[in-house]
Amino acid sequence: MQFHSDNAAPVHPRVWDAMRSADALDMGYDGDALTARLDEAMSALFGEPCAVLWVATGTAANCLALAAMVPPEGGVVCHREAHIEVDEGGAPGFFLHGAKLMLVGGDHAKVTPDAARALIDPIRDDVHQVQPHALSVTQASEYGCVYRVEELQALSALCRERGLGFHVDDARFANAVAFLGCSPREACHGADALSFGMVKNGAMNAEAIVFFDPEKADRVRYRRKRAGHLQSKGRFMAAQILALIEDGLWLENARKANAAALHLARMAPGRLLHPVEANELFLRLSASEAAALRAQGFGFHDWGAQGARIVTAWDTREDHVEALGAALAAL
Amino acid sequence: MQFHSDNAAPVHPRVWDAMRSADALDMGYDGDALTARLDEAMSALFGEPCAVLWVATGTAANCLALAAMVPPEGGVVCHREAHIEVDEGGAPGFFLHGAKLMLVGGDHAKVTPDAARALIDPIRDDVHQVQPHALSVTQASEYGCVYRVEELQALSALCRERGLGFHVDDARFANAVAFLGCSPREACHGADALSFGMVKNGAMNAEAIVFFDPEKADRVRYRRKRAGHLQSKGRFMAAQILALIEDGLWLENARKANAAALHLARMAPGRLLHPVEANELFLRLSASEAAALRAQGFGFHDWGAQGARIVTAWDTREDHVEALGAALAAL
């Protein structure tokens, strides 16, 4: 009974089907018919014109999206616990040619306009200090918490005011939309570019970078190739994304994962370190409690010295959830 | 009847099977059981210990392999028509942080020791000039020509003599081995690292970087993550590579592609611009002749103003080859 990561979940059968169907003769790289459908499909989803690039990882998606906004001498405001800061092996430094991540704190790994302002305002506009060029937030956050539409409105207003690009790292965007019950565009209100995660939600190895200003995507196409991320059989990448977004599978999968997480949360209310708003639970759990759970066959990651991270996925079985909930309650 | 590129060929059924079998619960990134088998499988193939990293593209494979050998202030000697120089969108400049490609000429896109020496010898060992740190050759070359074992011996001896790393871009390594009829290690004699191509030979989107000094791979693991090339469901990458190398499928596929190319070559001997030693033909072909072929349903790329590139693959049908051969003969 595995709750390590939604990364470990299987590929959804409908994604498999789409990939098999894609295995026909077509032009290489991004010249195929499936890739050609992406912009339109995504524009329909978001209700406005957008340009889409597929890449194999969220790290590449985040960094290429930011590369459209931030020059090498610039900076990106983000949370101290943001994935780009903590868990991407320094990829932003590589893709952005040494641009700097400028860190703010804040509960639940969420950036607030106040925290961003407190960081930005003291920066002298002189050449001795790195100037911020973008703000990046994670929806849902690294602690599984979701920015409300009003929060995004405030953040994007700040970006406009200060001339910053607004990037949303949406590794778990589907879960956020499922939670908010709003439209996809509302759930990333004001974003110039998204890293729209597919892999945690049923895909194999395709993520989508979505640019709401389609022209911004043009340079990034060169950057993608230059980073070795333009696959020659790109049709398999497009197929995965289309399988998820064209018939609502993305949202369906996310709802299942969220429901499982919420169910668990209700069974262990006293242990929650963060509100459960997507498909991750962060629990207070002593080492001996963790050992006891593992002895019962539950797999998960420790989180610090006295905690655990539990992740559900589109395929998490109800009986596993029940079993884990019961085991937690019985500790 | 498509002869555009082996990139466009389908995924081999045995690769599909292996990928489906990989769709079980496992640890993320490169922590899965299949990835764990790669080093041993590849060591068995090459008859010496090696370390293997999967990546999604040949561009990433080439550049990460070179990153193990070349500091930012250094240079890579390669052919003027090498893929890394001509067709990778400047990726070496990105991955190597501005290191320089140092170009030599030579027939059939092959580097000779003499040409390499003529470039290297006049370089003053002072800080005003970029110093070469590696030699990169393509096996088979960009014109489908194969380095003989003796040629590789001479090139690797030169590398040892001058303290250069030796990288072999093996996008079509299988075809080269099939042509030479030697052992895999002989076909890349002396190489410190290979980019062992799988995608043109039946895989979907996995290539292997092979390091013959396994310690050299360690830093590259960090570099791979940093470049966004560490996929979270890495088991699907390893599965593709294992499917090709564990039971000889790689060589079987390459032999089919080579045979098709050779057959075609024999049917159009007067048109060959380069010897046909792998699965590519470069033909003299006027614009009107090219148009005539296309009108008959043959797809292929132009090559310069008076030429064409014809590529066969593991799945090229015999009747298509016969048809194209006949059409060429009838021009």
Added chain:
Amino acid sequence: MQFHSDNAAPVHPRVWDAMRSADALDMGYDGDALTARLDEAMSALFGEPCAVLWVATGTAANCLALAAMVPPEGGVVCHREAHIEVDEGGAPGFFLHGAKLMLVGGDHAKVTPDAARALIDPIRDDVHQVQPHALSVTQASEYGCVYRVEELQALSALCRERGLGFHVDDARFANAVAFLGCSPREACHGADALSFGMVKNGAMNAEAIVFFDPEKADRVRYRRKRAGHLQSKGRFMAAQILALIEDGLWLENARKANAAALHLARMAPGRLLHPVEANELFLRLSASEAAALRAQGFGFHDWGAQGARIVTAWDTREDHVEALGAALAAL
């Protein structure tokens, strides 16, 4: 009466003399007779063999020194208020190709071994997290505070233990040595490389990078040229450094600056935000007090909303110090 910065102080007459004397025909770049004397002169000063490279700025000195220790995928542990983090326009990101600064807090902008350990220890040794490769401290610190020899011993021991390079940014090294009254090598105990500042201490535009492992300097010579820091009339750079270090002028100048600062500190004891150990004072000062001082002709920088930074230099006049001290007392 200017207390803005020691950067603004004039060039010392003996430095001028040395530069004029250098204006004879000689070989270009670093091939001149004066540059040839640097290693020996600096080795004599430090009592052990070292290799010296001149550059025009402290920023270049810091970054080139670090480039000898830190690969692009690595990190540098430093203080949150370190000059390389706060005031060099992102130069480390540029020179180190995107390597990361990893920030610790601590009083008086000084790094403690405990703070460094608290940052380093939780870093998982996996590819998702940037690994530290060096520690950089500033002697005297950005608040004019001096690391004691024992503190440096503890920090350098930590570096040895964790395999980190140890860099000391010595923009005001002379002031630190003057304060400590120890040997130059003790004042940078265990450092692998120094940025030995000259410009704030009487030079015009030459700083010295000192490598205690002379071999480490070799690659940096290429990096210096590559960064456009190899001046063609390098003799004028070497002349400045020799003028300062060969006859003790560096220490003489620093003692004067320190004495002036100390004198001032004694006249405004209640206002000190940090101990005065070098040639900088950080004072509590309200906006109206600052205005009052400026109205009396004193120039200095504000430091935050309620503070001021006062810097003395080798040429600070005693009567100016007396005047400022009296004005402070009279506030």
Added chain:
Amino acid sequence: MQFHSDNAAPVHPRVWDAMRSADALDMGYDGDALTARLDEAMSALFGEPCAVLWVATGTAANCLALAAMVPPEGGVVCHREAHIEVDEGGAPGFFLHGAKLMLVGGDHAKVTPDAARALIDPIRDDVHQVQPHALSVTQASEYGCVYRVEELQALSALCRERGLGFHVDDARFANAVAFLGCSPREACHGADALSFGMVKNGAMNAEAIVFFDPEKADRVRYRRKRAGHLQSKGRFMAAQILALIEDGLWLENARKANAAALHLARMAPGRLLHPVEANELFLRLSASEAAALRAQGFGFHDWGAQGARIVTAWDTREDHVEALGAALAAL
């Protein structure tokens, strides 16, 4: 009797005087009164508004100028023997974050529009190939040859037509203007940015980057700091440039150097490998002839196996020229 390089020549007395005069209290970095005069002085010289940044070396000047025009994924068209390609230790790769130099041939190290077109035209506008973003030429060229105004008109027209920035590396711009007898702006017709060399022409260590679109300079100010090229006592940099350009000294010095070179050329007409249009002579000279000259006390660099480079400077003595001319004639 030294003819190695104009880099080795002394600092002009009027430059010394200006530097001494600059040694007064002023604001640091580029906040001083002399730096503030640069834009106006240079705009007067060129007859149109321009923005000026000082840096210490021609390498930094070239690379920072190009950084305003070329993104990391782009390329710079230049001559195969251009200084940026051959003699700057890979600095363009560093400053431009891996952008590529795209090389053309051509007599006398001069780029022709035809050669540039022949390189650019076959580049497919797709992401696999690096796209050119700028053209860089050297005035006077690396062989001491001068682009005529019409040649610059043709090159800059090509740049406009293809959307390329136009950079002129003017290490010996003064010599080119002196030769052409035209206005400074005509001698760099159409250039977006110049690296206006001062060091070979009487300065100590200041070069000027001149932007004819002043807005283009803004980002470069950040880049300069980030590259460690913003000196804290910048007043000494500005002083050198003003001393040369405000009273015509730059042209006066260049005329002297050119006259010496021309005089020599006339005394050795049969040996010239390139026309002598500035202050460099490239002569056919056997090893034994070179040895004979050196035995008579003449210093110069070999140029290949059968050649020599002779460089004159603003201070080259007439009797030395006569002596060398006679010695050459007597060989």
